[in-house]
Amino acid sequence: MLNSVSKLVGIDLETTGSSFSDRIVEIALVSYEHGVLKETFCERINPGIPIPKNSTLIHGITDEDVAGKPHFEDIADTVLSRILNSVIFGYNVIFDFNVLSGEM
Numbered sequence: 001m002l003n004s005v006s007k008l009v010g011i012d013l014e015t016t017g018s019s020f021s022d023r024i025v026e027i028a029l030v031s032y033e034h035g036v037l038k039e040t041f042c043e044r045i046n047p048g049i050p051i052p053k054n055s056t057l058i059h060g061i062t063d064e065d066v067a068g069k070p071h072f073e074d075i076a077d078t079v080l081s082r083i084l085n086s087v088i089f090g091y092n093v094i095f096d097f098n099v100l101s102g103e104m
Contacts (some may be wrong), residue, residue, distance in 0.1 A: 023045075025044065
């Protein structure tokens with residue numbers, strides 16, 4: 001079945017919290033074309049706000065880890081080009097897609 005999907009992209013985000021208005025601190029994408037792995041992309045992102053300690057306890061990413069990293073607006077075109085015209089999948093993908101939409 002996966003071979004019949006022309007472009008499939010897995011997405012995983014780490015964020016500053018658990019609401020749709022929170023910010024991305026890391027994005028990972030894995031792209032398949034007709035069932036064949038084509039590309040991976042992973043980037044830490046400076047959210048422009050402090051990462052709450054409770055969030056750091058979940059994903060392990062600290063303010064120091066994202067200091068000097070690009071802001072989402074700096075990589076938005078790159079992310080968009082990788083997911084455009086794709087079927088998107090992932091664990092808790094509705095949350096990730098909503099946060100990503102907010103960042104876009």
